[in-house]
Amino acid sequence: MVTVTINGLDVRVEEGTTILEAARFVGFPIPTLCHNDGVSPYGACRLCVVEIGQEPRSKLVSSCTYPVEEGLKIRTASQRVVRARRMIIELLLASCPQSKTIQDLASAHGVRQQRFRQEHEDCILCGLCVRMCSEQMMAHAIGFRGRGEDRSIGTPFDMSSDVCRLCGACMYICPACQLRCTYNQPEHAICNACANLRPPCIEKEEYSDLMCYMKPCVACEIK
């Protein structure tokens, strides 16, 4: 067991756990995109950055891949972290604005502008589908190909793979290609529509619980 300080709170956690797991265990939320409990951590999206160490020599690390150390001082929502996170979301929006996952993240973190050249990529190379395919489905059908600008995900030689079972797990887990943001207009990178939707349970008297289609939403409880 090691003792770490997360946002000023001393926590004892098992050695070998990551900062992300430790922070989530005590209830500090850290947004993630390329992280999934079912697959190994990868550290591709950098959305889970946290600040470790003492000022002025603190540094930003990806919490999903950083194992806890004795006496580590972690800040999960310092000004520097929030600024870095917003920039990462802005960059993600610049490459893939049609992803509902990314649009939701933008709404949740108050990203109100996108200052980069707008592209409409199909893939943000988070590697979730690759890990899903190899670790959960044991298929090893898709993987990363090429380097730099030419990097892409797909089957070898762009042929239909003979090890692929068409299970669809890659599409299920993909944050970019499957969950389309239907309100997106090409000229506006930020949609904010879902976040601006009035929760239907606001006028609770008019609806019964059964009619609420935002099942995981806890708006009723918060009110």
Add this chain to the structure above:
Amino acid sequence: MSPEYIKEIVSHHQGELGALISILEDIQARHHYLPEDALRIVAEETGRSLVDIYGVATFYKAFSLKPRGKHHISVCMGTACHVRSAPGIVDEFTRELGLRPGETTQDREFTLETVNCLGTCALGPIVLVDGHYFSNVKRTDVKKIIAKTSSGFAEEPGDREDRLFPVEVYCPHCNHGLMDEQNRIEDYPAISLACSFNGTRGWVRMSSLYGSHCLESEHPFVADTPVKFFCPECHAELVGKAACLDCGFPMVTLGFQGGGSLLMCTRWGCNNSTISLNGHLWRDELRNDAREQIPG
């Protein structure tokens, strides 16, 4: 595509950490590119998934999945070469061979490629053809380079001569030169010494090219035997205080023409020899070495 040689390559690299790149390099050395079937066989043989191997093969610029020509022309387009009109040279190659960068001729003879730096910026523009560097290339040189590549580089002198140089030594006792003008080895006067080992005496002549280890001996030499060397003029035994770093046998010291000394291991079969040019430094080192080896 015969899988046998690929199996051979894979088994040759068995157990190496990160052997995949070596395997792919060996396959590419044979075909000048990585054929699809070969990658499938490698996947089967190594037990790794095809995507992993395909990912590595596409990640590195050194690997090509498209067939490449017998002759590989790389034109440097680094900053220094670029400002000295490397793009014009690429254009000239394109015109002469009918190729754009990255393409291969129909007859699989030439592949044209641009690279970002070859590391010899002062000699730019540089063209690298099959490991041969052409410096200060002008547009008019392109035709000559292509002709030379087609006819082969056989007449080019090898790089062997550059690293070997002749030395001249003398006896440290009588200052008499040990160079034998009559008996030449490898076109240079041989170093001639008298020697004795296992009770027999004879002569030995060694190549004076430093780094070549050619020698002639009156008697057939017996490996791992310590040899005593004598000056053929004053018959004094040549001795030294140093021990060979490779095998621990004593080394003899010869005077080195032009200052310094040459140390030579006395074991038959050991090729270790050292030139020491800074006398003071060298002698101090030797004293320390000797003290360590002979306590008291």
